[in-house]
Amino acid sequence: MKVCFTKKLKMETENKTRITKDFNEKSVIVSRVFDAPAAKFWEAFTTDKLLDRWWGPFPWRAETKRMNFTPGGYWLYAMVSPENEKHWGRMNYLAIDEYKRFELEDAFCDENGNLNHELPASNGSVVFSQTKDGTRVEFKTVYPTVSDLETLVKMGFEEGISISFDQLEQLLKE
Numbered sequence: 001m002k003v004c005f006t007k008k009l010k011m012e013t014e015n016k017t018r019i020t021k022d023f024n025e026k027s028v029i030v031s032r033v034f035d036a037p038a039a040k041f042w043e044a045f046t047t048d049k050l051l052d053r054w055w056g057p058f059p060w061r062a063e064t065k066r067m068n069f070t071p072g073g074y075w076l077y078a079m080v081s082p083e084n085e086k087h088w089g090r091m092n093y094l095a096i097d098e099y100k101r102f103e104l105e106d107a108f109c110d111e112n113g114n115l116n117h118e119l120p121a122s123n124g125s126v127v128f129s130q131t132k133d134g135t136r137v138e139f140k141t142v143y144p145t146v147s148d149l150e151t152l153v154k155m156g157f158e159e160g161i162s163i164s165f166d167q168l169e170q171l172l173k174e
Contacts, residue, residue, distance in 0.1 A: 016032055016162075016165070016166075016169075017030060017031075017032045017161065017162045017165045017166075018030070018031045018032065019158050019161070019162070021149065021153065023146050023149065025142065026142055026143045026144070026145065026146055026148070026149050027140060027141060027142045027143070027149070028140070028141050028149065028152070028153075028157070029138060029139070029140045030138070030139040030140075030161050030165070031136060031137065031138040031139070032136070032137055032165050033131055033133050033134050033135065033136045033137075034134050034135050034137065034168070034169060034172060035133065035134040035172075036134055036135060036172045037134075037135060038099050038100075038128040038129075038130060038135045039099060040135075040172055041128050041135055041137055041172075042098070042099050042128065044168060044171060044172065045102075045126060046069045046102075047069075048064035048067040048075065048077075049064075050171065051064065051067075051075070051077070052064055052077075053167070053171055054164060054167040054168040054170075054171045055077070055164055056079050056080075056160070056164060057156075057159065057160040057161075057162075057163035057164055057167075058163060058167065059081075059082045060079050060080060060081055060082075060160075061079075061080050062077050062078070062079060062080070063077060063078045063080050063086075064076070064077045065077060065078065065111065066113075068093075069093060069096070070093065070096070071093055071094065071095055071096055072092075072093070073092075073093050074090055074091060074092045074093060074113070075090070075091040075093075076088070076089075076090050076109070076113045077089055077090075078111070086111070087108070088108065088109045088110055088111050088113075088116075089106070089107070089108055089109065090106075090107055090108075090109040090113050090115070091104050091105070091106050092104060092105040092106075092107075094123075099128065100127070100128060100129075101125055101126060101127040101128065102125065102126055103123075103124070103125045104123070104124055104125070104126070105121065105122070105123055105124075106121065106122050106123075106124060106141060107119075107120075107121035107122075108120075108121070119151070120143055120148035120149070120151050120152050121143075121144075121148075122141035122142055122143050122148070122152075123141070123142050124139065124140050124141035124142060125138075125139075125140050126138070126139050127140075137165075139161075
């Protein structure tokens, strides 16, 4: 099954969201500095009603089915197309250091949270750090194989996460 959430577009925000792929490490690092305090980011990444407003590239949207942001908890959500087609994802929360970082497992699944082993899964972290310009958010994911990383890239991950971070920036301005 192939899922593509976005078309390849030239983004006017290329310089805002930095995406670094390391095929030797089988990882992707997405980073961006936002003009807002870390506490606002923490809420945007850890509250389902806010995640539903920015996670997922327009015209797709996220729809939370279940969320328990605690170590051992998870976020079960669907990426919903304009035609109401749903592709399910699950983020398992492994460790949490409030307002600073959390570690996760990220995978595709069915609507009940059962993992789909035909699509790539990753381990990663989201780290929040203060800079002179605001808060840096660094989202790193590591895949078991280079093929898994390549699959994610082909699915439109770079464009999708850039659009999502643009939507997060708009949400933080509200």
